Amino acid sequence: MSNISLSRWAQKNKNTMDTTRLKGLVRRPSGEDDVTVYDLPDSLLLEIFSFLEVKDVLRVTGCCRWWREIGRDECLWRNLAYRAWGEDCNKAPFVGTWVEEYRRLYSHSPVILSEELVEHTDEIFHVAFSHDGKLFTTTGKDGNVKVWEIGCPTKLKYSYNLKEEAGWNYTRYSAFNQNDTNLLVSGLRFHCGWVAWFSMTDGFTLTWTDVMTPQGIRGAWLSNHHLLYGVQSDTAEAVSLCVEGEDVNGSHTEEGEPQEIQEINFDVEIRIQFLNVVRRKHMVKNDLNNESYTSRTQFNSNDVHRNLNHVNNEHIFTNNSCGYLLVFATGYCDALNQIGIKFVSKNKLKSTLRHDNNHHRNGVINERRRSSIQRKQNAHCDHLIDLHGQILGVRVSANSRYLVVNMRAWLEEPDGSDPYERPGLSKDMEVRLIDLLTLRVQPIAYTGHKAVTDSDSFCFCFGDANKDFVVCGSESNQAYLWDRHSGALLSKLDHLMAGVSAAAINPVDQELVVSVGDDQIVKVWRSRVKHKQFKKEKAVVIYNPSDADYNTRL
Incomplete structure (x- = not known):
């Protein structure tokens, strides 16, 4: 979904997100005539979030409970998924929300x-x-x-050359x-x-x-x-x-x-x-x-x-x-x-x-x-x-x-007229x-x-x-x-x-x-999750002084 269509959706459904209670929990600056970001309607704030990268959306949702509620909107994360992988991307049947779907595709795909x-x-x-x-x-x-034996790191377990041994x-x-x-x-x-x-x-x-x-x-x-x-x-x-x-x-x-x-x-x-x-x-x-x-x-x-x-x-x-x-x-x-x-x-x-x-x-x-x-x-x-x-x-x-x-x-x-075609x-x-x-x-x-x-x-x-x-x-x-x-x-x-x-x-x-x-x-x-884990395990294997082979690898 494009940003324009997202804006139209937000205007049409501006009353569907009721964050009034959450707004009241936000500390506002003094001055009755001051107009701040806290006076923005939810639909406009949602449109602003739609222009952000995923990492920035995650940052702003940590500012307050009001922004976190808006930042987890389904339409927003569907738009982010479309931006990353195209409009062919659909939510898997076993996934509940688009936030979970984005996490599945981004963090758990082997890329x-x-x-x-x-x-x-x-x-x-x-x-x-x-x-x-x-x-x-x-x-x-x-x-x-x-x-090959999968591990940290992956090692060659067996090898046989049939060209040399069997012609x-x-x-x-x-x-x-x-x-x-x-x-x-x-x-x-x-x-x-x-x-x-x-x-x-x-x-x-x-x-x-x-x-x-x-x-x-x-x-x-x-x-x-x-x-x-x-x-x-x-x-x-x-x-x-x-x-x-x-x-x-x-x-x-x-x-x-x-x-x-x-x-x-x-x-x-x-x-x-x-x-x-x-x-x-x-x-x-x-x-x-x-x-x-x-x-x-x-x-x-x-x-x-x-x-x-x-x-x-x-x-x-x-x-x-x-x-x-x-x-x-x-x-x-x-x-x-x-x-x-x-x-x-x-x-x-x-x-x-x-x-x-x-x-x-x-x-x-x-x-x-x-x-x-x-x-x-x-x-x-x-x-x-x-x-x-x-x-x-x-x-x-x-x-x-x-x-x-x-x-x-x-x-x-x-057309089948020539069987060798x-x-x-x-x-x-x-x-x-x-x-x-x-x-x-x-x-x-x-x-x-x-x-x-x-x-x-x-x-x-x-x-x-x-x-x-x-x-x-x-x-x-x-x-x-x-x-x-x-x-x-x-x-x-x-x-x-x-x-x-x-x-x-x-x-x-x-x-x-x-x-x-x-x-x-x-x-x-x-995947990003498994690669991060792999790097940690590899660091332990390589740099652990208690390893018997540590000195031979230095």
Whole structure:
């Protein structure tokens, strides 16, 4: 709301604020004919306050109880919020007043750069947190997978170079299992996708690797002890999803091939990228509902939600269903414009163990030599959501409720006459949240971040979402942070002259964000409250003379 509209509101509602009793408590100077500031009407004083900065409003409200009452006016603080974050800013449903909303967005949003971690020697592609929020991993072009321990300061806990140790070209993606005892890492080796399994319980040990095709699947955790990844047959007729598991002792099978899931076989024409597995029992069902909010850009629900096979898929929406949702980006030919969802019932998840010889490398890595996979009945997607643009990154939120999709919209809708046509892409990116419980795209589009590459050389950028915030990387040298409830852009997290490939929110502490990019620097962002606390704790750690390492750091 502008100052002019605020003035009109104050004049219209000048009798709504009754501060007569508070005025009487103020000590007035002597002289009956003197006209002072205490004779100003409340509406005029409110208009004067509207021209002040927030820090000045807080100062004047400490002068007297009368001014404090006026300085806490709802209209005033709504105007201050609009001035700071734009008129898209709306009060969150769980917030009582605009003063509280301003405090939430200003003091508790992770916008302060706290740490810069320099350990990678090349571009960093991805960042992912452990479920307990104590660790995060980074992967990049230098072939490293690094595990960081959040603290004061944040320290490098483990590091493994798959380029030197296993001949990989680079590491692309990583993910912890549900109890954070194992780590999945995927990347490229000799122009083929590869997946690796690290054990976190015995000092970050590489226990198993295997080739993975197509490489864009990346792999996902089916459970704490089973990893799901992709295999393409020698005849290129089908793509199957296979499971690698460990026994009760945490060891991998010495003989035999990974277990092939019979029910999950896809036609090779269907592209599968950014595979994620969501357990229905892990979904948070009482999450805040964003359907009540509106945005300038909305999807037509009748247009984007459709069932590919036109069969009864009520089992997808049944809350009592026990099983898995396989969620991935898909599309035919060169397009990657759809979110595909396949429901796999736990009772029907049958697998067979196929035997073959293993190839051991250095006694550590078990590289599987796979026989040809026979084509089986196609398992089409149960549900497709067309986003009408190129998908650039997919991540499941920490509560397993939302799919965070970063994308670039098409400039023109393709007519379908040329199946290999790649439509032009907008330079504007946008983040969409898909509710995995209802399979509906949320109405708010989180916009503002830009792309600098053309339609033929787009880059992948990953985002994340939590209870209050949405964050995403961009090609324009910045990560972007939004208020999840209103879509208002809260801050741009600078990476200077480098694109930001990924940003993630701590699943336990949403006031901490980590962003990575082409500048080879891992940046840790904290809220103003947490940054102030971080500086105090860091000062104690560094300058405490009782510390045994104090003298060595001087």
